[in-house]
Amino acid sequence: MTRTAQLYRMVMDKHVCPYGIKSKWLLESQGFKVEDHPLTTREETDAFKDKHGVQTTPQTFIGGERVGGYDALREHFGKARDPNAKSYRPVLAVFAVGLALALSLSQFVFGTPLTIRTAEWFVAFSMAMLAMLKLQDVETFSSMFVGYDLLGKRWVPYAYAYPYLEALAAVLMAGRVLPWLSIPIAFTIGMIGAISVFYAVYIQQRDIKCACVGGSANVPLGFVSLTENVAMIGMAVWMIVRPSL
Template identity: 50%
Template sequence: MSKDARDCADVTADPVTAANGKTAVLYRMALPSHLCPAGQKARWLLERHGYEVDDRLFRERSEVDAFKKSHDVPTTPQAWIEGERVGGYDDLRQKLTNYDPDATTYKPVIYLFAVAAATALILSIGFLGAVTWQTLGWFISVSMILLGMQKLRDIESFTTMFLNYDLLAENG
């Protein structure tokens, strides 16, 4: 079980010497008005991979700013494992899970089509009592709705992409 979070970050203790074996040192924000989600995810990831977390919380903004300046880091959380600084949450995730943010993954699209297929089957069996050709129509319809919703996640990017395919906008 990990150590309880401290009332405030111990910036005087050297994280390099404290981060040995299966103990990781994690500095993260827990301000009265903001609990850092990346810090929470970093702690969960460390615990999931069997590390005892020496959790050092910043309770005031001035502590965060002083820490970032003294360690020359742009952000918190910051983690140390086996005597060396790993970095923030993204760096920690890459180290512990071999996650590659630039790798192409088709999992979201596969999940989207799986949900569309399940929805079409449920609609078909619910309304018609059997799987018919209408199931394929519902699958396509639900897929188009879900794909359209994906575009709403980043409208700016979608409109820019759309303009790249608009021949009239190119000549304008």
């Protein structure tokens, strides 16, 4: 027997509620036949809210009982996510895309995905993407960064400069351009970062968020954060050992 749900959502000429669209998709993906009730005017929407004593739309009804909005619907189906839950997904996504780009470029240039340049590009591309995420909101990044970075605590301008330095080193290292500039930058910020993360996590045993992907994600400071810094150090040392390929 097909289960039925009633969905009330805003569908206006200049605004179609995105959560209404997602609610309809979620219901259908769970095997429900959706009785869709578009609210096409502001007056119609306000009247619906007043009638049911709700402040937002969309609203879903199953078996005559109001489930609620999109978040409530996700919770109803056991798909709710804890907004405060910690996750390494943002930084792992950066590493995965960086690796895929490096493999693809190596295949195009050298005819094989597995080359020394693949490893170099992987580090450089990952650094560049991490820097880009930080640069989206330098103010928020710097506020998180000074909470654990040893130099940032003592000299706040370093916290503001860090994402620019990381981006500069990444771009230069990707093309092995101006190594006399990129190598010391990567080595210095990587070493300071590695020491800071190690001290905060393994000595002080603090449970705090990492600023590695900017200030919007809840990535725990730990091994993955340490890996970012160690990779920068390794890249700098490698370019000293192998100044040319």
